[in-house]
Amino acid sequence: MPPRDETAREGGGDATPLMELRNVSKVYGGGVLSRTATVALDDVSLTIPGDSPQILSVVGESGSGKTTLASLLLGFISPTSGTVLYRGSDLSRLRGARLREFRRDVQAVFQDPFAVFNPFYKVDHVLTVPLQKFRLGRSKAERQELMVNALEAVGLRPDETLGRYPHQLSGGQRQRIIVARALMLRPKLIVADEPVSMVDASLRATILESLRTVNQTLKVPILYITHDLGTAYHVSDHIVVMYRGGIVEAGDVEDVITAPKHPYTRMLIDSIPWPDPRRRWGSEETGARNGVEVPEDHQGCRFAERCPAAMPRCTQAQPPTYLAASGHAVSCYLYDEKPTLPKERLSALLTQHSSLTSA
Structure with a gap:
């Protein structure tokens, strides 16, 4: 097999991002059979350059839109509005060789390490199928070498892994x-x-270390979807905090976790049982304060009904994104004295925030 044209996969050297969400929304239900619509993602824009080998974490509670975001990027679902782009092309319109290129370029690692395997096949099967599908390796020996190298890269011994059935291996x-x-x-x-x-706590560090090693040694960027701020803090370079389908805070992981700006992020961090005997777990309380009435059908901030800093204006309109500090964006009226950050510049903040000091 002739060598692959890596220049073509890099987009010819231009500045076209690998993946891009442009004003993407995803609504479930609300059709003929269901009058109730659930907004899983609401007008989100995010760019993943592909040439920046970083780990970007997307965090939030269940129902915040994290998995919907991942499914859209992987092409498993289509947006209700907006566009998902792969190297500048509408993902929903890709066909043939272009679609296969996307399937190869953007790979997924899911939460369930059990569902991926067929119990009747040896684990070799999940490795040989993609080799055959994408025609990798000119001989059986070359394909075997590819498998061995990949297993060693994630800290597995091929002689103790290949030839076994899924039930003979641990979840990790x-x-x-x-x-x-x-x-x-x-x-x-x-x-x-x-x-x-879905793996034991003792195995989490091992798996996350494998991902981090892949990121650092092979320069593969990773989008890490999680509800666990603790692991996000330890493995990420940048972080995006989501709440009910929208991005409420984003920036360098050290800045966001150690100096959170949004009340929701503060609440998430306060829920982490940090090993500090002087710090009382759950010391931050939530719930509307200052006598602010928060109607059920209000058009304002999604977090208003739970926010201890809620103001009347919070129920009237969604707050814009403010540049609260260099490389640190937040969608909250508490920072209305700060410059606003256009939506299209949020992604730049997550890759080269040192030069982004004003909007």
């Missing part, structure tokens, strides 16, 4: 095989959706 081993499967395809992006939520 199975999850690392899925990471190895993605690596064999030399992806441009790995979307890891809650990859450690």
Whole structure:
């Protein structure tokens, strides 16, 4: 097989981002059979350059829109409005070779390390199928070498892994095989959706370390979807905080976790049982304060009914995104004295925030 044209996969050297969400919304229900509509994602814009080998975490409670965001980027679902782009092309319109290129460039690691495997096949099966589908390796020996190298890259011993059935391996081993499967395809992006939520706590560090090693040694950017701020803090470079389908805070992970701006982010961080005997767990309270009435059908901030800093204006209109500090954006009226940040500049803040000091 002739060598692959990596220049073509890089988009010819231009500045076209690998993946992009442009004003994307996703609404479930509300049709003939259901009068109730659920807004899973609301007018979100996000760009993933593909040439910046960082780990970007997307965090939030269940129902915040994290998995919907991942599913849109992977092409599993289509947006209700807005556009998902792959190298500048509408993802929903990709066909043939272009679609196969996307499937190879953007790989997924899901939360369930059990559902991926067929119990009647040896674990080799999940590795050999993509090799055959994408025609990797000119011989059986080359394909075997690709599998061995990928397994070793995630800390597995091939002689103790290949030839076994899924039930003969631990959950952590199975999850690392899925990471190895993605690596064999030399992806441009790995979307890891809650990859450690279904494994024992003792294995989480091992799997996350494997992802971090892949990111640092092979320069593969990772979008890490999680509800766990603790793991996000330890493995990420930048972080996006979501609440009920919208981005409420974003920036450098150190800045966001150590100096959170949005009341929702503060609440999430306060829920983490940090090992500090002087700090009382759950010391931050939530709930509307200052006598502010928050109508059920208000058009304002999504967090208003739970926010201890709610103001009357919070129920009237969604707050814009403010540049609260260098490289730190927040959607909250508490920072209305700060410059606003246009939606299209949010992604730039997550990759080169040092030069972004004003809107």
